[in-house]
Amino acid sequence: MINKLFKQFVSNNYFFKTDHPDFRRVYLNNIILLSMILITLFLIIINILIFSLYTIALVELVGFFIFIGILIYFHKTNKIEITAIITVIIMMCLLMGYIHIMKNSSYALYWVVIVPLIAYFLLGRKKGGILTILFFLYFFTFIILNYKSWEPEKFIFDSIVNIVIGSVGIILLVSYYEYSRNEAQQNLTKANKSLCETNEEINQQNEEIKAQADNLEHANYQITTQKQEIEKVHKNLTDSILYAKRIQTAVLPNDDVLNLLLTNYFVLFMPRDVVSGDFYYIKPYKNHLFIAAADCTGHGVPGAFLSMLAITLINELIKNSEIENSAQLLNHFRVLLKNSLQQSGQQSEQRDGLDISFVTLNIETNILSFAGANSPLWIFRNNEFIELKGDRMPIGIYLKEKLFTNHEYTVQPNDILYLFSDGFYSQFKDITKETMKIKRFKELLTEIHLKNFKEQKIILENYFNQWKGIVKQTDDILVIGVKI
Secondary structure, three states: OHHHHHHHHHOOOOOOOOOOOOHHHHHHHHHHHHHHHHHHHHHHHHHHHOOOOHHHHHHHHHHHHHHHHHHHHHHHHOOHHHHHHHHHHHHHHHHHHHHHHHHHHOOHHHHHHHHHHHHHHHHHHHHHHHHHHHHHHHHHHHHHHHHHHOOHHHHHHHHHHHHHHHHHHHHHHHHHHHHHHHHHHHHHHHHHHHHHHHHHHHHHHHHHHHHOOOOHHHHHHHHHHHHHHHHHHHHHHHHHHOHHHHHHHHHOOOHHHHHHHOOEEEEEEEOOOOOOOEEEEEEEEOOEEEEEEEEEOOOHHHHHHHHHHHHHHHHHHOOOOOOOOHHHHHHHHHHHHHHHHOOOOOOOOOOOEEEEEEEEEEOOOOEEEEEEEOOOEEEEEOOEEEEEOOEOOOEEOOOOOOOOOOEEEEOOOOOEEEEEOOOOOOOEOOOOOOEOHHHHHHHHHHHHOOOOHHHHHHHHHHHHHHHHOOOOOOOOEEEEEEEO
């Protein structure tokens, strides 16, 4: 428990991971600030209760609260450079405050030896060196102007104690620096070796695929095999960036938010890899509720990056007062996405994009606006199946690009809406390798749509797993059901 709290503290509540390039500076900032808080608190107690040095205790009390304020500021803003500069300057000011008040009786005279080290570790050679030079210019100027009035016999014992303490502090800081530097170098060497091995394996697999292109049927089989192997390698790579899953999960609406917005619903979300190229969007704005199911190009990390971009763009578009329906939103969305991906229509460029079903529901009039990019909206009303078809083009670059079609539909209580990606019905079946196809998926929803949504989700998930068997999941899975 204590170890977990300590790791959470030194990493600013896990904001800085151990592989972050600035983790060592963050760790040192936190340790030094915590040490200064404890040291000043200890000195306040002994100077008041034992030595009755109330002026010094007051200076220490000011330093105590300043260091606490710096620590709170650092954990709220995560600004490393500003925190480090303020910490070093306050330490210098506190040391000079001791010396001004106590003159040569102050043990701060011997603690100045750690100022260059702390400045170097926190600020680096250049900035740390500048602050250290300025500090020592002031320090030695002060000594030259005041040494005649000092009484050396007052601090013989203090000098021994503080020199020992200062030396121990220097040894500990240098030891930590060497340890952390060696550990970082070892981690970097291991990471580079693993990356080289992985790149070599991927290059070898690509060459094997190209060499078998003369036989189409055989080549297709080999491509499928190699694709599975590449996906396996890709999964191993994404294991090193599992924190991306936390970020994507945080962007998607969680159950607490959905329970506030919807009474009867389910979301079946089954990423193929650690992170998903599919995403769902459910968000209210003014008198509208926006619901979307999207399938981005690719899986895993590439698809997840595209989904993050898409969610950001949609968040901006729903606030645009000039957009009146779902089709207009998708038209604007396509323009922004192509600009963001720098797509101009050249043959050599990537065809990244996404398919999406987008619903805008006016919660006051119950008028539903739908537009789709290669995706439909299915509605069940009184056991009657209704399909609002999307346009046969994606969000992204497309040769036969046109404006998206807007469908308006007045919903009634107990209407059931289904939005989905193609992952569910594109799955290969165990043994036979046939795909489920959209017809079988439609028949399944027709059969279960009157059941409660919790049961529907369980039925869909069990049906999918039984269909898939031991075969690897082909695509990300997303199915949304909502009852009006």
